[in-house]
Amino acid sequence: MLIEPEIELTVDEDIVLWHSISRGDKKAFDDFFMKYYTLLYGYSRYYVSAEDAKEVLQELMMWLWENRATFVPDTTSSLRQYLITSVKRRCFNVLRRQEKEILEESSWFEQEQDDYYEFIDLSVVNELQSLIQEAIDELPSSYRQAFTMHRFQDKTRQEIAETLQVSIKTVDYRIQQSLKILRERLKDYLPILAIYGFIL
Structure with a gap:
């Protein structure tokens, strides 16, 4: 004391x-x-x-x-x-x-930090989405169809196979090849893609 x-x-x-x-x-x-x-x-x-x-x-x-x-x-x-x-x-x-x-400085810093990260997060997400879309657009048409239906339309392999009139094995191959191509194309961005929830 x-x-x-x-x-x-x-x-x-x-x-x-x-x-x-x-x-x-x-x-x-x-x-x-x-x-x-x-x-x-x-x-x-x-x-x-x-x-x-x-x-x-x-x-x-x-x-x-x-x-x-x-x-x-x-x-x-x-x-x-x-x-x-x-x-x-x-x-x-x-x-x-x-x-x-x-307290005032802390409040100001927190607000500035929130505004900064809000801006950065939005810009980064937009950039990543653009990169992913560009990479998907460059996939071969058959690969792109299978990958898009599987990843973005939540179709099962069976549903994709029936829609495209191919075997499930072919669907699996096209999805795997799509992921391989995308990972190679976006290899420099994979860590930050994972941070923002874009898992390839």
């Missing part, structure tokens, strides 16, 4: 220092900044990266300077607590923003 780092601060004259800051004393603010920077940086590193920790502290100190006239802590304890709480809150904001960005 992770334990948050303990922060022990001594703020003997911080309220007096802040009164000077509230009146626009830049030197007092620089002293205040340097006094707490290292400690608050270490605290923020418990939650975020080094780069983000620096950004958190820069934003916090900028906010304090811009609101020096209206931000008036009444005790050293309240000032210390504000700094700690503010750093923690800003770190959580960074984490939430990063999580949102990751």
Whole structure:
């Protein structure tokens, strides 16, 4: 179980220092900044990266300077607590923003990937169908008839034999020769044909 780092601060004259800051004393603010920077940086590193920790502290100190006239802590304890709480809150904001960005990027990537593969799949299927049809069209007429009836019309060998008025043995030979010719013609595409369900 992770334990948050303990922060022990001594703020003997911080309220007096802040009164000077509230009146626009830049030197007092620089002293205040340097006094707490290292400690608050270490605290923020418990939650975020080094780069983000620096950004958190820069934003916090900028906010304090811009609101020096209206931000008036009444005790050293309240000032210390504000700094700690503010750093923690800003770190959580960074984490939430990063999580949102990751989710948005992931969603964008998945959509782009889906669109890409949808386009690729369709184009590949169309190309394969064209290649297969061209190869079938170039088969000898008797082979093409037997193969087409068997593969695309779901005819049995007996039905094909009766339609073409040849023996079942002849039908088997023509189908086997058709497959042999097609496999040779499409040999460079056989792996991808199998992936897309075109089994020869």
